[in-house]
Amino acid sequence: MSKVINLKRGLDIRLKGDAEKKYGTAPETELVALKPTDFHGLSPKILVKAGQEVRAGEPLFLDKYNPEIQITAPLSGEILAVNRGERRKVLEIVIKPDGKNSSVDFLSANPENLSREEVKNKLKISGIWPFLKQRPYGTVAKPEKTPSNIFISGFDSAPLAPDYEFILKGQTSAFQTGINALNKLTDGKIHVGIRPDQANGFFAGIKNIEITQFSGPHPAGNVGIQIHHLSPVDKGDLVWTIKPQEVIFIGRLFETGKVDFTKIISLTGTEVNTPQYYKVIQGISLSTLLKKAIKHEVAERIISGNVLTGTQIDADGYLGFYDDQVTVIPEGDYYEFLGWAMPRLHKFSLSHSYFSWLNPKQSYKVDSNLNGEERAYVMTGQYEKVLPMDILPVFLMKAIIAKDIDKMEQLGIYEVIEEDLALCEYVCTSKTEVQRILREGINLMIKELGN
Amino acid sequence: MKSLRKYLDKKKPLFQKGGKYAKFGSTFGAIETFLFTPNHTSKSGTHIHDSIDLKRTMTVVILALVPALLFGSWNIGYQHGLAFGIERSVIENFIFGFMKFLPIMIVSYGVGLGIEFIAAQIRGHEVNEGFLVTGILIPLILPINIPLWMVALAVAFAVIFGKEIFGGTGYNIMNVALIARAFLFFAYPSQMSGDAVWIYELPNKVPVDGFSGATPLAQMAQGASSKMASFSDMFLGFIPGSIGETSTLAVLIGAAILIFTGIGSWKIMISTVMGALAIGLLCNLLAVNDYMALPPYYHLVMGGFAFGTVFMATDPVTASHTEKGKWIYGFMIGALAVLIRVFNPAYPEGMMLAILLMNVWSPLIDYFVVEGHIKRRLKRAKLKGNA
Numbered sequence: 036m037s038k039v040i041n042l043k044r045g046l047d048i049r050l051k052g053d054a055e056k057k058y059g060t061a062p063e064t065e066l067v068a069l070k071p072t073d074f075h076g077l078s079p080k081i082l083v084k085a086g087q088e089v090r091a092g093e094p095l096f097l098d099k100y101n102p103e104i105q106i107t108a109p110l111s112g113e114i115l116a117v118n119r120g121e122r123r124k125v126l127e128i129v130i131k132p133d134g135k136n137s138s139v140d141f142l143s144a145n146p147e148n149l150s151r152e153e154v155k156n157k158l159k160i161s162g163i164w165p166f167l168k169q170r171p172y173g174t175v176a177k178p179e180k181t182p183s184n185i186f187i188s189g190f191d192s193a194p195l196a197p198d199y200e201f202i203l204k205g206q207t208s209a210f211q212t213g214i215n216a217l218n219k220l221t222d223g224k225i226h227v228g229i230r231p232d233q234a235n236g237f238f239a240g241i242k243n244i245e246i247t248q249f250s251g252p253h254p255a256g257n258v259g260i261q262i263h264h265l266s267p268v269d270k271g272d273l274v275w276t277i278k279p280q281e282v283i284f285i286g287r288l289f290e291t292g293k294v295d296f297t298k299i300i301s302l303t304g305t306e307v308n309t310p311q312y313y314k315v316i317q318g319i320s321l322s323t324l325l326k327k328a329i330k331h332e333v334a335e336r337i338i339s340g341n342v343l344t345g346t347q348i349d350a351d352g353y354l355g356f357y358d359d360q361v362t363v364i365p366e367g368d369y370y371e372f373l374g375w376a377m378p379r380l381h382k383f384s385l386s387h388s389y390f391s392w393l394n395p396k397q398s399y400k401v402d403s404n405l406n407g408e409e410r411a412y413v414m415t416g417q418y419e420k421v422l423p424m425d426i427l428p429v430f431l432m433k434a435i436i437a438k439d440i441d442k443m444e445q446l447g448i449y450e451v452i453e454e455d456l457a458l459c460e461y462v463c464t465s466k467t468e469v470q471r472i473l474r475e476g477i478n479l480m481i482k483e484l485g486n
Numbered sequence: 487m488k489s490l491r492k493y494l495d496k497k498k499p500l501f502q503k504g505g506k507y508a509k510f511g512s513t514f515g516a517i518e519t520f521l522f523t524p525n526h527t528s529k530s531g532t533h534i535h536d537s538i539d540l541k542r543t544m545t546v547v548i549l550a551l552v553p554a555l556l557f558g559s560w561n562i563g564y565q566h567g568l569a570f571g572i573e574r575s576v577i578e579n580f581i582f583g584f585m586k587f588l589p590i591m592i593v594s595y596g597v598g599l600g601i602e603f604i605a606a607q608i609r610g611h612e613v614n615e616g617f618l619v620t621g622i623l624i625p626l627i628l629p630i631n632i633p634l635w636m637v638a639l640a641v642a643f644a645v646i647f648g649k650e651i652f653g654g655t656g657y658n659i660m661n662v663a664l665i666a667r668a669f670l671f672f673a674y675p676s677q678m679s680g681d682a683v684w685i686y687e688l689p690n691k692v693p694v695d696g697f698s699g700a701t702p703l704a705q706m707a708q709g710a711s712s713k714m715a716s717f718s719d720m721f722l723g724f725i726p727g728s729i730g731e732t733s734t735l736a737v738l739i740g741a742a743i744l745i746f747t748g749i750g751s752w753k754i755m756i757s758t759v760m761g762a763l764a765i766g767l768l769c770n771l772l773a774v775n776d777y778m779a780l781p782p783y784y785h786l787v788m789g790g791f792a793f794g795t796v797f798m799a800t801d802p803v804t805a806s807h808t809e810k811g812k813w814i815y816g817f818m819i820g821a822l823a824v825l826i827r828v829f830n831p832a833y834p835e836g837m838m839l840a841i842l843l844m845n846v847w848s849p850l851i852d853y854f855v856v857e858g859h860i861k862r863r864l865k866r867a868k869l870k871g872n873a
Contacts, residue, residue: 048534194534269867342533364534367527370491374523375541382537387747388546389537405526407539408519408612411656414543415807416751425863429807430856445860453531460532464543465656470531 039231040264042251042423046385046458048194049398050342052362054301054310056201061313062327066115066320066353068127069095069106073346073356074165075174075474076481077104079125087114091138092161092294095128103178106356107162109296109317111137127353143292146216151181154219158285161294165356166281167220170259170268172477173452174486182275184223184266189238189246189279190230192256193341193454197301197312197360199279203237209286211241216285217277218243228261251423259455263424268449280359300354302328304342304363305400306335315354321361322351334366336403343457344470367404375407382406385420385462410465418459418469426450428459432469435476440483443476452477494518512606516613544618546747547797550740551622554793557736558729559583562630565726566686569693583630586686587729590625593634597641598624605650616655616662616803617645623663623797626730627790627838628670629683636674640666660845661804664838671838679704679834684726701727703789703827703834711776720787731793734786741796750800753809754816758795761820762786769828777828785824794823794837804845808855815851819844 071079078099083089089108097105112132120126141161146154155178158164167176176182190199203210217225224245227238231248238246247265249255258276262268280298287295296317303310307328315324321337329335338345339355342362346355354361371377383391383399391397418428426447434442453470460469500506501514518524519541528535560576562583567574574582598617606613624641644666649658671678681700682689688699702714702725715725723733731737744750766782773779785791799805799819806815819840826836833839 050534267866269863336527336533338533344531345533347533362533368525370522370525372491372522373520375539376545379537384537386536386538386749388542388749401534403527403533404523404535405528406523406535406537407541408524408526410540410612410614411654413540413616413656413803414749415802415805416809416812419809425859427808427856427859445863446856447863457532461534462536462538464536464538464540466535466539468530 037229037234037246037248039248039250042249042255042260042264044420044423045192045252045254046421046462047192047252048342048401048461049383050194050305050364051398051400052303052305052307052310052364053195053398054197054303054312056198057311059302059309059311059313059328061315061319062323064110064132064316064319065323066129066131067109067112067316067318068129068320068353069109069318070127070353070356071096071106071125074098074106075172076478076486077175081117081125081128083114083117083128085114085116088112088133089114089130091136091296092141093139094160094162096125098175101175101177103159104165104175105159105162106165107294109294111135138293141288141292141294144289146212146219146289149219151219154216157288158216161288163281163284163288163294166277166284168276170262170274170276170452171272171449172481172486173259174481176275177486180273182221182223182273184226185217185221185275185277186226186228186258186262186265187244187277187279187282188256188258188261189227189233190256191341191360192230192253193343193360194253195301195303195310195360195362196256196341197299200233200236201312202299202359203279203283206283206286207237207240209283209290210237210279211286212289213282213284213286214241214243216289217282220275226261226265228256228258228265230256254421254455254458255423257455259451260423263450270444270449272449278357278359298359300359300361302361302363304338306330306333306363306365317354318356319354320351321348321354325350325361325363329363334368335363336366338362338364342401343461344454365400365402367402369404405466407464407466409467412465412467414464417462417464418456421458421462422456424450424455428456428469431476432467432472435472435479438479440480443480448473448476448480491522494521509607512611512613513603516603516606519612540615543749544615546743546749547619548622550743550750551619551626551730551797553736553739554626554730554733554797555587555622556580557723557733558626558731559587561723561732562586562686562729564724565684565699569685569688569697569699570691571694583686586630587625589634590628590630590632590637590729591622593637594624594641595621597638598645601642601645601650605645605654609654611654614655616649620645620662624666627663627667627728627793629678630686630729631683631689632670632677636670636677640670643669656803658803659849660842661798661801664798664842664845667838668842684728699726701725701789701834706777706780706788706827707831707834709776711780717784717787720784728790728793731790734792737792737796744796744800750796751802751805751812753812754800754805754819755795757813757816758799758820759786761817761822762791762824763820764817765821765824769824780828782824785827789827789835790837791823794841795820798837798841799844804848806848806851806855808852810858811848811851811855815844815848818847 079096080099081096090111094105112130115129115131169176227244340358431446501511560580563579598621648662648665685699705714721734745752763782769778822840823836
């Protein structure tokens with residue numbers, strides 16, 4: 036029987052537009068793009084030019100300061116463009132697939148027969164390495180380090196998040212191979228956090244993992260919360276994290292010797308006709324899929340990821356590197372007459388100043404309106420209600436704003452990344468940009484103390 | 487409404503940067519966002535936000551104050567009737583009282599919001615909602631006979647020196663409404679205490695025989711406990727006192743609204759009551775005079791204790807910001823209020839001073855709570871290091 040940890044604090048934001056458990060037919064992949072901006076703190080050195088042919092698994096760019104971290108092409112084709120933005124910052128490297136599926140052969144192997152260095156090397160040259168992230172800071176793991184443990188969250192508790200049990204079904208073998216490879220990277224354990232109702236699900240059939248059950252509302256599924264309750268990250272500690280679908284990428288690499296970045300995403304949100312799952316390739320251009328799937332009734336906001344932590348993309352944008360969900364909600368750029376004084380029966384709020392508490396089952400159509408204006412902190416005790424961690428979030432925010440490194444360290448900046456405090460930002464009466472401030476604090480820590 | 491929106495959209499550029507009236511941008515913004523919740527969308531971080539904002543929060547607090555306001559207005563008329571032997575119906579009492587109360591409220595809002603608008607304009611900020619509540623709190627904690635110019639002066643002092651010089655709502659150290667009251671209390675004591683200030687017209691007219699107008703607190707302080715009103719009269723509020731504070735029942739309705747909506751901290755309210763009861767009991771045990779022997783629960787219904795507990799001590803900006811700190815902060819307020827009442831006859835009411843004092847101390851309480859938190863985290867790190 037695995038350990039059970041009950042988390043009381045948190046919030047499940049009940050949104051309409053959850054994905055049905057079925058697959059839609061994804062249109063043929065027209066374009067694929069990799070975005071260096073998906074990686075925190077990575078300074079890309081571009082290795083390809085427009086017009087060049089690449090095979091799946093060939094490197095596209097690497098991190099100038101950690102050249103062992105490289106990102107590779109998910110399929111074979113021609114480099115269509117290297118798009119740059121302000122100050123020539125590289126935004127995306129676009130590939131037009133040639134349909135040949137030719138890929139680099141990294142040689143199949145049983146990871147259990149390989150040394151740690153051999154496993155690391157395979158992950159690095161194949162471009163799978165960047166899926167491994169480290170805590171503190173949530174940046175790409177440093178290949179030369181050894182983490183004390185590796186953590187995987189077996190469920191996503193964010194609003195409208197995909198159901199991992201559904202996504203992972205039938206991929207036990209690849210997942211197990213991936214776990215065996217990861218086991219080579221640490222002297223500690225591979226921890227997997229699951230919901231209580233998954234006790235007999237997919238992860239029950241996996242060996243060499245340590246399962247812990249987490250019950251409670253979001254952010255119970257955040258790996259950062261799970262780490263906090265199992266083995267909190269203090270100064271000098273290092274753990275790595277990875278998501279289940281990415282473990283499968285590792286498994287496929289070792290089983291076939293080739294990279295296969297096919298993943299399952301859910302297309303969700305109120306502006307999608309039939310929210311459901313799709314099998315797509317990493318970095319796919321979403322324009323064709325979205326054109327068909329969106330209702331086109333109102334101005335939409337398209338998000339690669341979930342509504343709390345995702346990145347806004349254009350209608351012809353690309354799937355983010357770490358995302359397994361796309362959400363489409365209405366844009367909220369409208370005025371409402373005396374909105375603050377109205378009963379607003381259709382609006383959801385954690386506070387009882389709205390009437391959403393009367394109907395705990397109802398789900399809501401929510402748009403991107405800020406629902407107010409930014410203010411100085413007035414209310415207290417709000418963040419604590421949605422953060423199941425032994426952390427004083429407002430004091431941490433204030434330490435970051437004051438650029439007080441000692442205090443940031445003492446108040447636990449090593450333990451959190453944006454997604455862990457996303458709910459604090461959601462509930463904030465003063466509309467403080469919590470995630471932006473936190474990332475600024477993390478960047479300052481990296482700059483001053485090194486990664 | 488559409489035509490109003492169109493009108494605002496047409497005029498908006500005039501008030502934006504480079505426009506003819508850019509100087510009045512904050513004022514325009516305040517009026518615009520009052521009429522229409524703005525069309526701002528999420529720019530970074532979460533793409534959706536909870537429906538609550540500061541305007542909604544303040545609206546709820548004002549709603550919670552309505553029972554105290556209604557009862558207070560009625561009580562002005564009722565007390566006036568008692569003093570001069572005039573028979574009136576409930577409605578007549580209310581209308582009489584409300585008409586006396588209204589000018590004080592108008593002056594409070596007028597002066598306070600005026601200063602807020604100017605301050606926002608000078609800084610180029612939006613006008614903050616904080617004064618919406620302060621502006622109604624101030625009249626509710628004043629005696630009915632207060633001259634209007636004193637209200638104006640006190641509000642101006644409190645808003646400028648209690649809040650704006652610190653940076654506006656969210657940055658002030660002490661409760662703004664209580665600063666206004668404390669200012670008057672020390673600058674014009676004869677208008678803020680005594681037996682005559684609480685009843686309309688009492689200083690200038692001769693009341694019916696036997697009517698004194700003294701508050702229960704004053705009676706206790708003068709050692710005239712036998713004349714004091716009954717517990718139920720004090721609980722329901724049929725006693726002289728500051729306009730909004732007399733009825734504990736009306737305040738409790740407000741407390742229920744604040745606690746239920748999650749906007750007022752129940753921790754502070756409960757711990758304040760516990761602090762008062764604890765010191766009240768201690769006084770009972772050591773009682774050497776009537777006041778010390780007063781049953782502790784009497785303190786809860788006398789004077790401004792209930793009103794202060796529910797609406798002043800819970801001000802989130804000036805209270806303790808940590809959840810643990812809130813317990814200490816509240817307890818100390820209750821304890822100090824009773825101590826001042828019982829042992830300092832110069833100040834019949836201790837609530838105002840207790841809250842102001844703890845406002846100043848709350849950063850210190852938070853400091854120790856945060857230090858404790860940090861120590862616990864360090865210990866955790868060390869334990870792991872040894873393992």
